[in-house]
Amino acid sequence: MSTRYCVMSTGAPVLHPSVLNIMNNDVFYSFEDAYNVLVECRDIIPESKAVLDLVDQRMHPSESGKFPVIVIEGLDATGKTTLTESLKKTVNAALLKSPPQSLAPLRPRFDCEPPLIRRAFYALGNYITAGQIARESSKTPVIVDRYWHSTAAYAIATAVGGGVGNLPASGSEVYRWPEDLLRPSLVLLLTVNPEERQRRLRGRGLDQTREESELEVNHLFRKKVEEAYKRIEDPACVIVDASPTPDKVLQQVLLLMKNKCHL
Template sequence: KFYLADKMKLALSNVISTFIITRVLANSMFYGKTKYSTDEMKELGIYKSYKDLLLDLTGPRFNNSSIIQNLVSVFKAQCIPPQPPPQLSHRKVFVVIEGTHNSGRNNMLRRLAQTYQGYALQNPPRCLAHLKNSFFGTKFERKAYLSLCNYAMAFDIQSVWHLHPVFLSSYYYDHLSFNLAWGHDKPEDLPPVGSNIYNWPEDLLVPDLVVLLNAHRSIRNRISTTKDNYLFQRKIVTSFERFSDPPVLMVNATNFFEDSFYKIKNHMQKLWGYTMSINVPPPK
């Protein structure tokens, strides 16, 4: 005869076993893959175009999701500008600052913006930021929300980059690396270099430079980071090492803040001088 505690232990054991089997099957589907279909990417919360994202948001998967329906309505009403951005002959640079845990990303964002009299922006954008808490505790809904935030943020950037450089914290590579890290158990399981899953979305605004501030384990140990979190960060960094277009500047954030700042500053000035301006080719 089972007592209540025994029944609870058995139920918990069954749940854990089911979870492990599900993860193993999921990983076996994707392990070593180079080419992913649109549907396979959706299962990882990855979208390669606004069209694919919108089709999913308005399709069967989210038919009964009131928060997704509200998200789409707010995006269309408040995020899409009434007029397309003007064609420019030149503009200022657009730089994305990403970072692993406790890497000082936001401090770096503000410092660069102050140095170059630029805008320091953070995802999610203002038009969708008030919906952020609605997506805590969800899975596919939250990934879809973050994907739509990238497109909304692109509109914001194009409205100001003719005036000042734009420095943004958290963009597409950030979300892609997290989705890949959650979907694979070990760094070795991640898609190989050259996989189409690393491609930038065909219609999403491309930054001129992406920077990853990587705080190594010696820093994270000081804040009692667990081994599991360290493994997760390794998967994040491995993904960034495999991104190539746009390229990523890897910066060791274990160093002093000033060292990291000057490495980024010197790299930018080699690319664009002191003006931080880019000539825009005319449309074809």
């Protein structure tokens, strides 16, 4: 007796296969999950202990103080540094960065590690910054140069193969904010067209991660990063056209802060 089999076509899968491993492999959604990764690495990566010591010294609040917290996001050469410095002076704010300066000497070491370890390092950087935000926002407005949106957007874009169409759809749990991470009052995403960004990059000596360098040669990767930024929710990014002069961009942002943060 012979058995007959039928081959039938089927629809496309709901998620691209690479998406299945994103959660807690490429993007961490809790402090504990990221912390435990570096705990496991202490014997083979001595620098892990230095990171854990820094984390243990910081509080990990989920709420900010009484003053607003504004995060400035965007690719390199979109004007983040110029804008954040201007905002610091204009509204008399504290200026913080993520990852924090305390982790800067360790970044080259962890940038060479596999994605799981590298992502845990950057995730913990956000929690250290959150402790700084909580402390400063009890006294003054806080401006943050990059935060969780950057960590998640680059990780998702790296993990998902192919083009923008393979990214998880808007509303996916991949884009949700970690429940135990302090939420900012407002997140602004600076954008400029690729030609203008390339013009600004020329002649600049940038300290870039592997992924930031890839932006300059990989059009698809850049598109995925930009789209991932826009799909992250609660809080979502407010898009700001950063093509005009720095002064005009500053005025745009001050108006947004006035309307949305009453600042």
